[in-house]
Amino acid sequence: MTARIIDGKKLAETIKLNLADRINALKEKDIIPGLTVILVGDDPASQVYVRNKANTFTKLGLNSSVEQYPASLSEEALCNRIRELNNDPSVHGILVQLPLPANLDANKVIETISPEKDVDGFHISNAGALMTGRPLFIPCTPYGVMKMLESEKVELRGAEAVVIGASNIVGKPMALLLQKAGATVTICNSKTKDLAAHTRRADVLVVATGRAEMITGDMIKPGAIVIDVGINRGSDGKLKGDVEFSSAKEVAGAITPVPGGVGPMTIVMLLVNTIEAAERKL
Numbered sequence: 001m002t003a004r005i006i007d008g009k010k011l012a013e014t015i016k017l018n019l020a021d022r023i024n025a026l027k028e029k030d031i032i033p034g035l036t037v038i039l040v041g042d043d044p045a046s047q048v049y050v051r052n053k054a055n056t057f058t059k060l061g062l063n064s065s066v067e068q069y070p071a072s073l074s075e076e077a078l079c080n081r082i083r084e085l086n087n088d089p090s091v092h093g094i095l096v097q098l099p100l101p102a103n104l105d106a107n108k109v110i111e112t113i114s115p116e117k118d119v120d121g122f123h124i125s126n127a128g129a130l131m132t133g134r135p136l137f138i139p140c141t142p143y144g145v146m147k148m149l150e151s152e153k154v155e156l157r158g159a160e161a162v163v164i165g166a167s168n169i170v171g172k173p174m175a176l177l178l179q180k181a182g183a184t185v186t187i188c189n190s191k192t193k194d195l196a197a198h199t200r201r202a203d204v205l206v207v208a209t210g211r212a213e214m215i216t217g218d219m220i221k222p223g224a225i226v227i228d229v230g231i232n233r234g235s236d237g238k239l240k241g242d243v244e245f246s247s248a249k250e251v252a253g254a255i256t257p258v259p260g261g262v263g264p265m266t267i268v269m270l271l272v273n274t275i276e277a278a279e280r281k282l
């Protein structure tokens with residue numbers, strides 16, 4: 001039996017449609033949710049993601065602006081610009097596209113964003129709020145994954161969940177959200193011994209390794225829900241996930257594709273967080 005495909009693109013469109021009432025209620029009060037995206041350097045993939053974010057906002061009649069700076073921008077200049085945006089009432093969300101060039105300290109830059117405008121949920125105080133179960137903003141990718149699991153009616157209470165990858169932006173918040181939903185969570189990393197022994201136990205497997213197709217069908221428990229967070233562009237220009245889709249779909253119960261899985265959900269949850277930031281100003 002082949003796995004159900006969890007269509008992130010379709011779910012993201014449904015979520016967008018369901019946001020219309022909230023957007024209209026804000027507009028009636030003369031509030032238009034506004035996002036400023038800061039892009040430093042000329043990473044081609046980041047340029048695509050930033051453009052997609054801006055287009056999504058514009059299509060829904062929301063404000064978005066993209067500020068693009070050269071890789072030579074100083075940390076001080078970047079932080080000063082963020083401070084100005086913190087004080088601009090028309091800006092509800094501020095996002096610094098990652099990765100930043102190596103000369104900039106990403107933690108310092110992110111922590112300059114006011115936590116109330118940190119729609120990525122990456123600020124240390126927002127990370128702490130999530131950890132203590134009182135999130136202000138949930139990071140968009142893990143938030144999107146939770147919405148996908150919800151739409152698939154996956155029973156997380158008592159489930160064995162395995163997250164591969166322990167980054168601050170995906171793996172760690174993902175593990176916290178799954179744990180809060182009642183799953184027993186294992187976080188694996190690049191040093192994990194016998195990775196397959198862990199992945200084969202997983203009822204829910206979330207893969208965010210950044211290594212193309214490293215999880216193959218033989219590493220998956222039959223019937224498992226497989227969420228592929230990876231986006232890797234091959235030398236042929238095609239996108240591949242961190243999971244080998246062709247073998248995994250023959251074993252899993254449900255699986256996200258790449259493209260069209262977690263990626264579109266990341267963008268729509270950014271929309272949700274920005275609308276929420278604007279609503280808090282009411």
Ligand SMILES: Nc1nc2c(c(=O)[nH]1)N[C@@H](CN(C=O)c1ccc(C(=O)N[C@@H](CCC(=O)O)C(=O)O)cc1)CN2
Pocket residue numbers: 048049052095096097098099120140141231239258259260261262263264265266267
């Ligand atoms: N400040 C942030 N930086 C980064 C984040 C983030 O959430 N906040 N996440 C990733 C990149 N990212 C969003 O910024 C992102 C990546 C991919 C997609 C997406 O929709 N992908 C499509 C394929 C697009 C393509 O053709 O390349 C898909 O999977 O279908 C959305 C958002 C790192 N940086």
